[in-house]
Amino acid sequence: MNTPLRLFYSPFIVVLLFLAFSTQAQFHHREFPQHNCSHYCAKARLDFPSIGIYEQDVRVHDYDVKFYGLDLEVHPGTTFIHGSVQVVSEIVTPGTQYLVLELWAAHTVSQVVMGGEDLSFQHENDVLEIDLGAMKPQGTMIDLQVFYSGEPSPEGFFSGIQTATNSFGDPVLWTLSEPHNARQWFPVKQVLNDKADSVHVFITTPPGFIAASNGLLQQVTHLPDQRLRYEWKSRYPIAYYLISMAVGNYQEFSFMAPLDTENDSVLVQNFIYNYPEVLQSQRENLERTSPMMQLLSELWGTYPFSGEKYGHAQAPMGGAMEHQTMSTMGHFGFDITAHELAHHWFGNNVTCATWSDIWINEGFASYAEYLSREFIIGPESARDWMQHAHNNVKSQPDGSVYVPPMFLEDIWRIFNGRLSYRKGAAILHQLRFELNNDPLFFSIMEEFQDIYADGVASGDDFRNTVDLMTGQSWEWFFDQWYYGEGFPTYEILWWQRDGKLHIRSAQTTSANHPLFFAGALEFKIIFADDNEQVVRFFQEENLQEYVVTIQKEVKELVFDPRQYMLKNYSVWDSTNISFPDTPAITISPNPFTRKITIDYPNLWHNGTWMLSDLNGRVLMEENLNDTTHEQDLGHISSGIYIVTIFSPGGDKKSFKVVKY
Ligand SMILES: [Zn+2]
Ligand SMILES: [Zn+2]
Structure with missing residues (x-):
């Protein structure tokens, strides 16, 4: 994901804005647009989700998700959705009777069906608890369908579903579920390491719209009232937050991009606003996906979803999001295009094991911006990118790439641009420097992709791969650069x-x-x-x-x-530093009663100073770390002493000082 530039951060301000919005909404009578469905006004609700921490019902771990089948009707211009979601799962906790899905509380669930029978359910606090009727043994396959409707309210960039008009005044509807707002638009288990084996996303739109989603568009079915159902199917494992839709007044601009092996290529399917000038202005940007696809396939192994496609769907959003095989894009700049494509290796094929390990997604995708510049534009452009990244990282003295669990409640800490993205990229560059062997560096990344394909991995898992491939322990490197802070x-x-x-x-x-x-x-x-x-x-x-x-x-x-x-x-x-040229070193006051101050120029930095008596006996010896050094000598007796200053180059200068 690429988040929009955030000029300030204050949880207090965010809360205030939200309260202001909620208050206003309570008194604002809303009128719904005309549409086909008689249940709309009866079922739509204006509830707002409560402010608070994301908490998850532990019972989501009682089953293993196999498949989501979304069949939703949308109305761009509103976030109102209705339809059904089929969830196929396998019971893993013996004796499970209640299957718990996460679904935004303000959706209205009308029915849950399994094998033609209605199941009873409770829907409270974003938890949909479905009574399976009896305790199920481990290994039982559960295939049920949830019927629901609702109009989720916008919550800023991290809204699960939102709608806005583009610069042409056309409504666009899109989803963005990372890190845990998929539940805002469909019933889901939001656990990173439980990828669905496959997914269907069927989206019914009003006339004039195209719905873009994951996998391949298998069919467009014409429905009454000129509505269209776009039927997307993917057979690749997918994390819950990568299931998506983007619906707009699109035109399709598609081409084939080369992969790493000769004669092999993959479809790049782009859905952009349906105006000739959009294609004209974005064509070149979009076509740069080709060299990026080839480059990353060569560096990290063949594009992981080459059996289906890659794609872009345009939306009026501040950043972009790497929805699996169909990134949702606010714009098509070079860096962001490389970034979202790169996520298909780091993020989508290999997903961060926990949000603390967001480096696996964002650090690596950000480094792909550097790599794409390095190999496609040129080393100077790449160095410029890294210079900006380094400067941004150094704008504050602390912060780790690893996100300590205590900070996970703050989404903006997880997706902190300075730490998770730019420092995340910088430490990969640092690792490449330590290895000083590019073929080895890239083969580590490719091996990591192989080992953790279709699954999840932590920062430690990446370290293990580095250890494995080098035959050495890199714990020291990860302790200081991944878990450690600063520079x-x-x-x-x-x-x-x-x-x-x-x-x-x-x-x-x-x-x-x-x-x-x-x-x-x-x-x-x-x-x-x-x-x-x-x-x-x-x-x-x-x-x-x-x-x-x-x-x-x-x-x-x-x-x-x-x-x-x-x-x-x-x-x-400091080659030419010798006594005649040495800038003044002063010791004051002299004579002194208690303290002396040694002032010395820059070039004597990291020298040492020594206090000795007239017999040559050394009383003190210390490093000089600044351009001035104050020393308390209250403990020595009155008399004459020698202070000697040594430059790092080995030059020295001595002073006689007197203590009263
Ligand atoms: Zn990203
Ligand atoms: Zn409707």
């Missing part, structure tokens, strides 16, 4: 002496966990004769010095020349 800041000093290049890396971190990021460092050495050499080191502790034997004169040292690392940094050439 490192490097202060790099280098100097050349006696045929050796010294590189000293001092690292601090932006947050408290971790206090150190282990990892590779890469430098490009540029010589005075303009030749270059790249060297790599592994930093294992906060302060480390590396020595390279180099005879030629070094002109410049470039840190992280390929811009892989998420970091802040500075590089200091």
Whole structure:
């Protein structure tokens, strides 16, 4: 999913807006548009869902969903829907008598039928509890059909179903069920690891509309009053939140896109607003799906739904959503098109195991924006993308890619653009840098797709795949980058002496966990004769010095020349620092009674200072980390002492100080 830009975030404001809306709605008499169905006014209700945390009835785990068969009639311009949903499932908890589905409380359920018999049911608090009439043994197949109707109220971007007019004034109806609002439009079990084996989405529309959905459009049936039933069927496993519809005044623009193997291709079926200028302006954008399809198939393995299709359905929404084989799109920009397509590997074929693991969906799909730029547009465009991502991540000092369970109540934390998307992409780039082996990096992603295909996976599952494919433990990497917060800041000093290049890396971190990021460092050495050499080191502790034997004169040292690392940094050439050129170091006051302050210039950063007596006995020795250092010397006796400052390059300067 690509969420719209959010300029502010305050739960308080969100609640206030919602209350204002509810209050207004209570006093606003609504008139329903004319339509065919006599039950409409009797059944439609104006209830609003309660504000609160998403809680799930644990009894949804008593069965395993096999199939959803949606057969719904819609009226774009309103969210009113009515019809039936067939749910086929298998009992997994022995003795289950009540089959519990999730369905928005304000829908009216008129009937639940199994084998031609009516079942009794209760529908309260978004829970539809169906009495199966007797306790069912494990393994029993349950095939029932729920008849219902209702008009869900909009709840912003994360509404399960919503309608709006596009820029041409035409109504468009679309669904967006992630993370748990499928229940707003159909009876469902909202558990990520229970994918339905297949799904039918039959949508009946008024004349002039096309309904786009999952899988293949098998048939369009003409019904009385010029209504049309679009009959979509998919035979691929599907997570509940990827079942979708988008209904509008569409035209179809379709083509075949190449896959990874020669002569093989897949249908890309696009439903865009039915105006010539829309096709004219979007055609080029839409056709870029082809190189993206080929690229991602080559990098990650063949498009997982190649037996059916890929598609786009246009909707007047702020972002886009990767509905399986039919992404719903607010626009067709390069990045968003790559992102939603990429979700078909990461998100749809392999789905995050819990919402804490949203990285598997959003981090990987965001990284596909980078990869698509890298391989389709060019490395410069890709570096530009990553630069923006890094800057955004570093705009705040903390936050992890992993979403701790305590934050899951906040949908905007799950879909936090800075952490789940951009830092999620940045840490994949960081992993690629650590591996320093692109074929291995991409084969890890492909293997991960193979292992967890049609299922779910956590961040730990991805780590296990990295471990498996490299024969090493990457726990340290995931601890600091996936579970950990913030990013490192490097202060790099280098100097050349006696045929050796010294590189000293001092690292601090932006947050408290971790206090150190282990990892590779890469430098490009540029010589005075303009030749270059790249060297790599592994930093294992906060302060480390590396020595390279180099005879030629070094002109410049470039840190992280390929811009892989998420970091802040500075590089200091301290080769030419010697006493005559040394900017002033001052110690004040002198004489002193209790405290001294050592002021020293930048280039002495990460040096050390030492206090000794006149006999040369060392009393204190400490690192210098800032441009000024204050030291309490209240504990030493009166007398004369020597303060010596050592630069990282090994130069030193001594001062005589007097304590009264
Ligand atoms: Zn996404
Ligand atoms: Zn109707």
